[in-house]
Amino acid sequence: MKIVVCVKHVPDTAEADVVITPDKKGIKKEGLAFGINEWDEYAVEEAILMKEKYGGEVVAITIGGKESEDTLRRCLAKGADRAIRIEDPALEGSDAYALAKVLCAVIKGMEYDIIFTGAQAGDDGFGQVGQTLAELLGIPHAALVTKVEPQDGKAKVHRELEGGLEEVLEIQLPAVLAVQTGINEPRYVSIMGIRKAKKKELKVLSLSDIGLSPDEVGEKGSLLTLEELYIPPVEKMAEILTGAPDETATKLAGILDERGLIPK
Amino acid sequence: MAEVFVLVEHRRGELRDITFEMLSGCRDLAKNLNASITAVLLGKNIDNFVEQLKSWADKILVVEDDKLENFNAEAYQRVLSHLIKERKPILTLIGHTSFGMDLAPALAAELGIPLATDCIGFELQDGRLVAIRQMYGGKVNARISFKTAPYMATIRSAAFKAEEPGLSAEVEKAPSPLTEEITTKRFLEYVEAAVGEVDITQAERIVAVGRGVGDYSDEKVRSIIEELANELGAVIACSRPIVDKGWLPKDRQVGTSGKTVKPKLYLALGISGAFQHVAGMSASETIVAVNKDPKAPIFTVADYGIVDDLFKVVPVLTEKVREAKGGS
Numbered sequence A: 001m002k003i004v005v006c007v008k009h010v011p012d013t014a015e016a017d018v019v020i021t022p023d024k025k026g027i028k029k030e031g032l033a034f035g036i037n038e039w040d041e042y043a044v045e046e047a048i049l050m051k052e053k054y055g056g057e058v059v060a061i062t063i064g065g066k067e068s069e070d071t072l073r074r075c076l077a078k079g080a081d082r083a084i085r086i087e088d089p090a091l092e093g094s095d096a097y098a099l100a101k102v103l104c105a106v107i108k109g110m111e112y113d114i115i116f117t118g119a120q121a122g123d124d125g126f127g128q129v130g131q132t133l134a135e136l137l138g139i140p141h142a143a144l145v146t147k148v149e150p151q152d153g154k155a156k157v158h159r160e161l162e163g164g165l166e167e168v169l170e171i172q173l174p175a176v177l178a179v180q181t182g183i184n185e186p187r188y189v190s191i192m193g194i195r196k197a198k199k200k201e202l203k204v205l206s207l208s209d210i211g212l213s214p215d216e217v218g219e220k221g222s223l224l225t226l227e228e229l230y231i232p233p234v235e236k237m238a239e240i241l242t243g244a245p246d247e248t249a250t251k252l253a254g255i256l257d258e259r260g261l262i263p264k
Numbered sequence B: 001m002a003e004v005f006v007l008v009e010h011r012r013g014e015l016r017d018i019t020f021e022m023l024s025g026c027r028d029l030a031k032n033l034n035a036s037i038t039a040v041l042l043g044k045n046i047d048n049f050v051e052q053l054k055s056w057a058d059k060i061l062v063v064e065d066d067k068l069e070n071f072n073a074e075a076y077q078r079v080l081s082h083l084i085k086e087r088k089p090i091l092t093l094i095g096h097t098s099f100g101m102d103l104a105p106a107l108a109a110e111l112g113i114p115l116a117t118d119c120i121g122f123e124l125q126d127g128r129l130v131a132i133r134q135m136y137g138g139k140v141n142a143r144i145s146f147k148t149a150p151y152m153a154t155i156r157s158a159a160f161k162a163e164e165p166g167l168s169a170e171v172e173k174a175p176s177p178l179t180e181e182i183t184t185k186r187f188l189e190y191v192e193a194a195v196g197e198v199d200i201t202q203a204e205r206i207v208a209v210g211r212g213v214g215d216y217s218d219e220k221v222r223s224i225i226e227e228l229a230n231e232l233g234a235v236i237a238c239s240r241p242i243v244d245k246g247w248l249p250k251d252r253q254v255g256t257s258g259k260t261v262k263p264k265l266y267l268a269l270g271i272s273g274a275f276q277h278v279a280g281m282s283a284s285e286t287i288v289a290v291n292k293d294p295k296a297p298i299f300t301v302a303d304y305g306i307v308d309d310l311f312k313v314v315p316v317l318t319e320k321v322r323e324a325k326g327g328s
Ligand SMILES: Cc1cc2nc3c(=O)[nH]c(=O)nc-3n(C[C@H](O)[C@H](O)[C@H](O)COP(=O)(O)OP(=O)(O)OC[C@H]3O[C@@H](n4cnc5c(N)ncnc54)[C@H](O)[C@@H]3O)c2cc1C
Pocket: A014, A015, A119, A120, A144, B137, B209, B210, B211, B212, B213, B238, B239, B240, B241, B253, B254, B255, B256, B257, B258, B259, B269, B270, B271, B272, B273, B274, B275, B276, B277, B280, B290, B291, B292, B293, B296, B308, B309, B310, B311
């Protein structure tokens, strides 16, 4: 089975103080830890599990700067066979549609049975690139995938719906499957894996290498324009209890008691 | 007159809340776009939905077809792209739900229409539509403009309030453009979540743990949380990453893809407050959050907050709750 997996290198902002840059188009990267997008970690695992079960090849692809090679190396160390990174100054300002065009240009000449993406990227949260890519390639897709069982030329796929419900469908391959977290248990990177990864191919391509002109990507080739980023206005804020843990916990216990929330 | 299309979302014989939220949330925008609101209803045996939607839109456009019985993004995409090409709505709104996430991106790409996903608001700037959406787990808002009309957007659940406008919609039935069976994708069945031994929706008090607790399979970590829950007579629930890791069963997950809870007390420990989580707990009576990060979005939903390491706060809190119980 030929498998492609699209991965993105993203900042972990869960605990970080996010600062918007003066041009209001991005966030300050200094001090942020970057790594593989959470959803893509599951997508890569699913790709490798498929290969281990059915044989074949896994190719990891990312659009991003030099630093995103960390994420590709991680995929290679886990078991992907080769990696491709697309970088070009003209890509700055690309929206989800433009990014999908780039991925399409790289992938369309390749052989593939399944293309895995994450259901969404933790930074922009579009939830859009994989499904758009499928449309551009002219193949079916399923979003929020929680289970995949290939069966000659098709796959039985579970999709997550709201409230714990899932839907099961049959989809023709090749297809794009946008993976939801929890679909598997992503493996750890082993020392041996890291050593092996060093010998694996990591190709860097520019726009002209994949046959796209600068006008087809970036702000020009996008359908949406980012006007500005801003910190969300706070409409309501919790009453913050201050002090050392001793004090805050004591205050909180007092409040809970007062409100009758401690069972006696 | 220009039209705004709102795609009606329904599942297993019920209209979903997002439908009403979109129909009511787009009214100001439609007015500013000089557009009327058309609820686009696709499916099979959907007459009862027509009645329920009548007071919510200017028009209900109905397409009935056996092939639309269960949601199939492929079938929906074909019908919608046909309707959009034919009627040229200025704006099409779809829920940012499992259904909309599967459908909207490919539909927009097919039509070459700009799509802004997961929107929480809109503005008009010099006659052009600007969408507001969140990035970085809700820590940043973005204003995004559409380069060309028509527009398409998916709407976050609960971003708009559903308020019935008391309209009386004209109903139009359109023929289905689906001539052949859809073969690329076929619906097989629904699978319900397994029922566990604890029903968190019935709990009066909930202690909820998130990724901030670290390794919840660690005995020490678990016992710190369990002791507090015991003293409070609370049930333990969690955010999604804890379930993804297999540390707690799926029926303990709070949020859009888990359970919706309304306890008297919801104590969120190490949970950032992503909207998918908040949607499942914001109706709780008293919400308390303990989080290291003063900017965590959870503090904008909580009534009380403590900005600190939960492992420093929780043991003391357990002690103090124990004292409060003994003291009366
Ligand atoms: C379609 C879809 C459906 C989803 N459905 C759900 C759902 O139903 N429920 C759900 O919860 N999520 C859901 N999610 C995931 C959601 O988007 C978030 O990723 C998730 O809620 C984050 O969980 P968290 O807050 O535990 O983790 P994080 O966002 O990583 O936050 C961890 C928090 O812990 C804090 N912290 C770390 N260490 C400590 C410490 N020692 N003391 C105190 N605080 C600490 C950090 O500051 C941070 O705020 C869904 C996502 C998608 C795409």
